[in-house]
Amino acid sequence: MENGAAPTAPAVIVAIDGPSGTGKSSTSKAVAAQLGLSYLDTGAQYRAITWWMVSNGIDTDDPHAVAAAAGKPEIVSGTDPAGPTITVDGVDVAGPIRTPEVTSKVSAVSAVPEIRARITELQRSIAAAAPLGIVVEGRDIGTTVLPDADLKIFLTASAEARAARRSGELKGADVNATREALIKRDAADSSRKTSPLAKAGDAVEVDTTALTLPQVIECVVTLVEEKRAGK
Numbered sequence: 001m002e003n004g005a006a007p008t009a010p011a012v013i014v015a016i017d018g019p020s021g022t023g024k025s026s027t028s029k030a031v032a033a034q035l036g037l038s039y040l041d042t043g044a045q046y047r048a049i050t051w052w053m054v055s056n057g058i059d060t061d062d063p064h065a066v067a068a069a070a071g072k073p074e075i076v077s078g079t080d081p082a083g084p085t086i087t088v089d090g091v092d093v094a095g096p097i098r099t100p101e102v103t104s105k106v107s108a109v110s111a112v113p114e115i116r117a118r119i120t121e122l123q124r125s126i127a128a129a130a131p132l133g134i135v136v137e138g139r140d141i142g143t144t145v146l147p148d149a150d151l152k153i154f155l156t157a158s159a160e161a162r163a164a165r166r167s168g169e170l171k172g173a174d175v176n177a178t179r180e181a182l183i184k185r186d187a188a189d190s191s192r193k194t195s196p197l198a199k200a201g202d203a204v205e206v207d208t209t210a211l212t213l214p215q216v217i218e219c220v221v222t223l224v225e226e227k228r229a230g231k
Ligand SMILES: Nc1ncnc2c1ncn2[C@@H]1O[C@H](COP(=O)(O)OP(=O)(O)OP(=O)(O)O)[C@@H](O)[C@H]1O
Pocket: 018, 019, 020, 021, 022, 023, 024, 025, 026, 027, 043, 165, 166, 169, 208, 211, 212, 213, 214, 216
């Protein structure tokens, strides 16, 4: 470099998709923190808009009512992987969006095309504004939101492993009931008409069933570094 400054790597866009409980959030946050990138949890955005619908008495089983209200709430995502945030109309909803009620309704709300159009636009603008690049995790990032991402990862794991992980999180939860709920949500997310949960043709699939979280993080960091090195 003429001015003696260290060369800076170009911004890198990483898309991480996969079914529930495969480790997308944990992996994406850690990879982003390790590589100095921003981080976006797109599931939190769909949960936030679902929370707003429920809080405002909108029937989440009525796609017309959901579509009519799609433009009303203002959703803001903070993208620091060390402390991601999510607000709706200025209210911190990080806790309320994880309730069983929101979890049971988010697939129906996120299947409404007007909701997807609004949230997809928001996600693209956040990714474009990330100075050093971003890790974006969700269900349709590699296929629809950021089809030109530099690296696409599709995480998988057996339903048994995912249920065991989730039951460990929700202390005392019944593993079989957790497994059935995960399978039901994945089926709804995979079968909707507009940008369903799917692996992009050019995504690298990583089966995390038998891997520890640190092993998955190391695998993805290596893939990003190889991409940056042009391998
Ligand atoms: N490879 C792994 N081995 C063991 N536990 C893991 C692994 N990856 C993630 N976990 C744990 O599994 C749980 C679910 O992980 P995480 O929330 O990252 O999944 P997710 O794919 O983002 O789920 P969702 O789509 O439902 O938000 C967390 O408690 C996390 O610590």
